[in-house]
Amino acid sequence: MSEMIHCEGLVKIFKSEDIEVVALQGLNLTVHQGEMMAIIGNSGSGKSTLLNILGGLDRPSAGQVNVGGWDLLKIRDDQLVEYKRNTVGFVWQNNGRNLLPYLSALENVEMPMLLSGKLDRAYAKQLLEWVGLKDRMHSKLHQLSGGEQQRVAIAISLSNRPKLLLADEPTGSVDTSTSDQIMSIFRNVNRELGITIVIVTHDLTLAGKVDRVVAIRDGLTSTEFLKRNPNLDLASMENLHQGGLQEVHEAFVVVDRVGRLQVPKEYLDAVGIQGRASMEFDGDKIVITAPKSLEEENA
Numbered sequence: 001m002s003e004m005i006h007c008e009g010l011v012k013i014f015k016s017e018d019i020e021v022v023a024l025q026g027l028n029l030t031v032h033q034g035e036m037m038a039i040i041g042n043s044g045s046g047k048s049t050l051l052n053i054l055g056g057l058d059r060p061s062a063g064q065v066n067v068g069g070w071d072l073l074k075i076r077d078d079q080l081v082e083y084k085r086n087t088v089g090f091v092w093q094n095n096g097r098n099l100l101p102y103l104s105a106l107e108n109v110e111m112p113m114l115l116s117g118k119l120d121r122a123y124a125k126q127l128l129e130w131v132g133l134k135d136r137m138h139s140k141l142h143q144l145s146g147g148e149q150q151r152v153a154i155a156i157s158l159s160n161r162p163k164l165l166l167a168d169e170p171t172g173s174v175d176t177s178t179s180d181q182i183m184s185i186f187r188n189v190n191r192e193l194g195i196t197i198v199i200v201t202h203d204l205t206l207a208g209k210v211d212r213v214v215a216i217r218d219g220l221t222s223t224e225f226l227k228r229n230p231n232l233d234l235a236s237m238e239n240l241h242q243g244g245l246q247e248v249h250e251a252f253v254v255v256d257r258v259g260r261l262q263v264p265k266e267y268l269d270a271v272g273i274q275g276r277a278s279m280e281f282d283g284d285k286i287v288i289t290a291p292k293s294l295e296e297e298n299a
């Protein structure tokens with residue numbers, strides 16, 4: 001499988017007059033072509049920063065970030081325009097800003113096509129059919145419900161046939177049934193078009209519906225969850241108790257190329273590790289403990 005996204009040691013620093021915020025601290029992430037995966041993390045962990053960099057809306061500070069053959073650290077401004085137009089599609093939680101209220105759903109989907117000089121009405125209609133709005137395509141945007149508008153936004157994000165779809169909290173402001181509908185639309189376009197989909201969310205039930213979930217903590221990838229049974233399909237997963245990730249996924253700690261991993265702060269606090277730790281290897285286990293005090297060692 002070839003790689004759609006490859007980030008290694010990705011760093012993003014926000015500088016303002018008197019403070020510096022390191023939002024991404026050397027993040028590693030690989031996403032394969034055709035994958036549908038989710039990125040989860042607490043507020044402030046760096047999810048949106050990562051998505052904005054992947055979408056070409058913001059520039060990385062250092063490290064490697066390669067998307068669909070583009071090096072986003074070195075890309076020129078004019079290439080970035082082309083990248084945003086042809087390689088990525090975006091879906092936001094609050095889609096209002098991308099939609100034109102007094103145009104019909106169809107006209108909204110055709111708008112980005114017109115802007116890039118590639119109007120394809122048949123494809124615009126096809127997209128609206130895919131998102132379940134065949135019968136509403138001539139309705140004005142302001143006549144549609146929030147969930148329907150979100151589905152128009154998905155059709156718009158696909159209008160220029162991007163290779164990668166980035167979705168930031170795509171179900172953040174809709175009810176559960178609309179949220180399920182949106183996830184199955186993603187699954188369908190992922191299958192039909194082979195498009196790679198990255199969903200950023202803090203909703204674990206949503207994350208439970210994809211094959212792989214990567215957790216970000218403090219600007220680093222910390223844990224990865226893989227579906228226990230890859231043959232389990234979406235329909236049967238929906239019947240599972242909505243207990244979050246653990247039921248369908250197995251958790252793994254991410255270890256980078258040079259052997260670094262992130263130990264959850266709760267674990268460190270629980271055993272009283274601060275600054276340094278002792279590590280023992282017994283042939284098949286690595287045990288990390290609080291350092292023994294010198295008196296103990298000399299006893």
Ligand SMILES: Nc1ncnc2c1ncn2[C@@H]1O[C@H](COP(=O)(O)OP(=O)(O)OP(=O)(O)O)[C@@H](O)[C@H]1O
Nearest residue numbers: 014021022023041042043044045046047048049050
């Ligand atoms: N433009 C900016 N200027 C300064 N600091 C920023 C900027 N954007 C983000 N940050 C900081 O970078 C860190 C990561 O923010 P980011 O928005 O990526 O987190 P997030 O995981 O998406 O959070 P949320 O789920 O709340 O959106 C935070 O500490 C945030 O305050």
